[in-house]
Amino acid sequence: MGLNLSSLLVFAIAAVLYAGLLSGRWRGWALLIGSALGIYWLQPNLAPRFASYALQTGTIALTVLLWALSRKRDDETQQATWHEDRQTLVVLLLVIFGVALLRFLPTDYRPIAYRPPAPLTVALAVGLVSLIFLGIAKLSERAEQRKVLTGGILFIVVLFVILKTPLLVTAVSHLWRSFTNQDTALAAPSDLAWLGFSYVAFRLIHTLRDRQTGILPVLTLREYVTYVIFAPAYIAGPIDRAERFVKDFRALPEMVGLDAARFGEGGYRIAIGLFKKFVIADLLAQGMSLTIANASQATSPLALWLLLYGYALRLYFDFAGYTDMAIGLGMLFGIRLPENFNRPYLKTNITAFWQNWHATLSSWARFYVFTPLSRSLLRRKPRPSPTLIVFVSQTATMLTIGLWHGVSWNYLIWGLWHGGALFAHKQWSDRTRKWYRGLDDKPWQKRAWTLFSWFLTFNFVCLGWVWFLLPVETAVTVFGRLFGFGW
Numbered sequence: 001m002g003l004n005l006s007s008l009l010v011f012a013i014a015a016v017l018y019a020g021l022l023s024g025r026w027r028g029w030a031l032l033i034g035s036a037l038g039i040y041w042l043q044p045n046l047a048p049r050f051a052s053y054a055l056q057t058g059t060i061a062l063t064v065l066l067w068a069l070s071r072k073r074d075d076e077t078q079q080a081t082w083h084e085d086r087q088t089l090v091v092l093l094l095v096i097f098g099v100a101l102l103r104f105l106p107t108d109y110r111p112i113a114y115r116p117p118a119p120l121t122v123a124l125a126v127g128l129v130s131l132i133f134l135g136i137a138k139l140s141e142r143a144e145q146r147k148v149l150t151g152g153i154l155f156i157v158v159l160f161v162i163l164k165t166p167l168l169v170t171a172v173s174h175l176w177r178s179f180t181n182q183d184t185a186l187a188a189p190s191d192l193a194w195l196g197f198s199y200v201a202f203r204l205i206h207t208l209r210d211r212q213t214g215i216l217p218v219l220t221l222r223e224y225v226t227y228v229i230f231a232p233a234y235i236a237g238p239i240d241r242a243e244r245f246v247k248d249f250r251a252l253p254e255m256v257g258l259d260a261a262r263f264g265e266g267g268y269r270i271a272i273g274l275f276k277k278f279v280i281a282d283l284l285a286q287g288m289s290l291t292i293a294n295a296s297q298a299t300s301p302l303a304l305w306l307l308l309y310g311y312a313l314r315l316y317f318d319f320a321g322y323t324d325m326a327i328g329l330g331m332l333f334g335i336r337l338p339e340n341f342n343r344p345y346l347k348t349n350i351t352a353f354w355q356n357w358h359a360t361l362s363s364w365a366r367f368y369v370f371t372p373l374s375r376s377l378l379r380r381k382p383r384p385s386p387t388l389i390v391f392v393s394q395t396a397t398m399l400t401i402g403l404w405h406g407v408s409w410n411y412l413i414w415g416l417w418h419g420g421a422l423f424a425h426k427q428w429s430d431r432t433r434k435w436y437r438g439l440d441d442k443p444w445q446k447r448a449w450t451l452f453s454w455f456l457t458f459n460f461v462c463l464g465w466v467w468f469l470l471p472v473e474t475a476v477t478v479f480g481r482l483f484g485f486g487w
Contacts, residue, residue, distance in 0.1 A: 003235050003322060005278070007042065008270065008329075011232065015266075015332035016258070024253030031226050031249070031333060032088065036060060036095040038231030043195045045114040047188075048173055049180040052114040055194045057096055057122075059229060064092065065133050066152050066204050067224040069140055070211040077218045085221040092225065097122060149208045156208075160201050163194055165407040196234040198404060202364055203228050207242050209368055217243050223250075232329035236322040238340040238360040248335045255334045262331055269328030277321030284314035292470060295478050304482050311469060312462045316345060319358070345461070348453035349429070350421045353461060361401060370397040390426055395419035405468075410475060414467040421460060 018030055039056045046052045072078040100122040102110050116122070140148040162168045166189040173191035177184045207224070210216035219227075219242065227245045256262070287294070289310035298304040320341040330337040344357035354362045374393040377384055384392075395416065402415025429436075439446040463482070466475045480486040 003042070003325060005274075008274070008325060011329050012270070012332065015329065018333060019255075019257040019259075019263075022257075024255065027252040027255070027334065028222060028226070028249060029091070031230070031252070031335075032222050033091060033095060035226055035229045035231040035234070036092060037099070039196060039229050039234055040099045041112055042231070042235060043113070044193070046191055046193060047182075047186065048176045048191050049182060050114075050117045051176065051192060052112075053099065053116040055192065055197075059194075059196065059200055060092055060096065060225070061129055061133075063200070063204065063225050063228045064089070064221065065136065066208060067219070067221055068133070068137055069145075069148050069152055070208055070216070072211070072218055073145055075218060081218070081220040088221040088225065093126070096126065146212050149212050152208050153205055156201050156204055160197075161407060163192065163197060164403065164405075196229070199234065199237055199239060200228055202239050202361075202404075203242070205368060206239075206364065210242070215243075217246065219246060230330070230335065232326045232333070232335075233337055236319065236326065237358070238323060238326065238338050239364050240337055240360070244338070245335065252334050262334075266328040266331030269324045269331065271328075273321040273324030273326075273328060275321070276317040276324060281314050281318035281321060284310050284317070289314040290465075290469060290478075292474065295470060295474055298481070301482055301484050304478065308462050308465065308482070312345070312465055315465065316341070345458055346454065347457060348450055349457055350418065350425050350460065351429075353457060354418070354422065361404070365397045365401050369400045370394065373397075387427070391423050394422045394426070398422065409472045410467050410470065413472065413475075414464055417464045417467055 014034060018027065018034070022030055039059060040053070043052045043056050046055075097119060099112070100116045100119045102112060103116045103118060107115075117125075162172060169189045169192050170187050173187040173189075174184045176191070177187055207216055207219075207227075223246050224242070226249060227240070227242050230240075230245070233240065288307075290304075290307040291311075294307065295304075298307060323340040327337045327339070338360055340358055340360050342356040342359065344353050347353045347356060370393045373396055374389055377389045377392060396419075398419030399412065399415040402411040402413075402418075405411045405414075436449075439449060463479070466478050466482075469475075470478060477486055
């Protein structure tokens with residue numbers, strides 16, 4: 001289903017009922033149950049039989065397993081949560097089986113877009129998975145937790161690579177179809193479009209890595225699962241940090257229910273998001289932005305540039321609109337999600353752009369790719385040059401962000417495009433600080449330089465979207481045509 005007007009209306013009504021009817025002690029449980037049901041509801045129907053249900057059940061199961069592996073061992077505060085954790089596990093099982101019972105409703109009355117498997121099949125699968133999880137938990141107790149957490153991170157990375165690589169995910173779909181007696185010739189990458197997994201994976205890696213470094217607070221199973229699958233942020237982020245999310249989660253009992261200020265602010269953000277997404281972005285999508293279909297139909301470089309600018313604006317208003325709606329919905333439920341966009345196209349250098357475009361993703365990559373990689377290189381003997389360390393770390397960081405969108409040549413080139421630009425800007429800024437400070441006494445020159453820097457940055461980012469959007473062969477052709485070649 002995704003986050004559309006009807007789902008927004010359902011979320012808004014649920015928020016009013018949640019805030020107006022529930023006492024403080026039940027709000028945390030309501031967010032857990034609502035988010036667990038929500039991920040099944042938002043998941044669109046997939047062609048392989050039972051895939052939609054299985055993938056979202058897999059999200060819950062994987063989250064529970066990694067919470068168990070990341071629990072703080074021999075910690076009294078963690079041990080004290082066992083009673084609530086068992087209750088949470090029972091609630092999650094009831095949700096899983098409750099969704100399976102929707103199988104018996106007529107299609108027109110079923111609130112989800114697919115038919116779940118039979119409850120008996122679900123029970124057998126849950127039993128088998130539970131035995132496997134218990135075995136993993138027992139084995140992990142004998143191993144050093146740091147190594148167990150590293151194994152968990154590697155498992156997520158491997159699963160992520162499979163799901164983001166068209167050839168691999170098609171092979172998995174082929175096996176799935178074979179197992180369920182469906183036509184294997186129809187296997188396609190879209191068969192296993194696991195809604196929300198890109199964001200789930202990064203949240204899970206964040207918690208596992210922070211447990212390794214000792215900075216993750218003690219989390220109950222209810223807090224952990226709700227953080228990972230919080231429905232308003234499930235589809236398009238932002239990527240919150242667990243400790244920040246849990247701070248709001250634990251304050252829910254004291255939250256004023258139907259607080260006019262909170263609902264006014266949240267409603268305003270939702271309205272802004274609706275306008276960005278369903279008015280501006282969707283209007284630009286009506287032939288006013290670059291697409292694979294119209295890339296070869298432009299009649300001049302100017303027309304192609306206008307389409308490219310249209311795509312850049314469409315992408316921003318689409319993504320920023322979703323983010324505004326998620327933040328607004330979060331406010332209604334008492335969770336203040338982090339900001340994700342801050343006028344990125346008005347920034348005057350590529351570093352500032354990435355600090356303000358999908359800021360939570362950039363922050364995640366900085367914490368879990370750039371920082372550990374650069375520190376690792378600094379500890380090497382002999383130590384590489386500082387310039388090489390910066391180049392390798394920045395390139396790897398942007399490659400991670402690029403390949404996060406999909407394992408393909410165009411995303412790889414897009415990552416290199418921005419990694420190279422960040423490195424070039426770092427070298428330039430290091431060598432021109434004194435000159436730039438001198439512009440404070442030359443206001444007209446400073447304004448001219450600021451305008452030029454903005455123009456260069458904006459157009460560089462727009463050209464990068466060519467790699468992001470189009471297959472490599474088409475992108476090369478479009479690049480040439482933008483500058484007057486190949487007409």
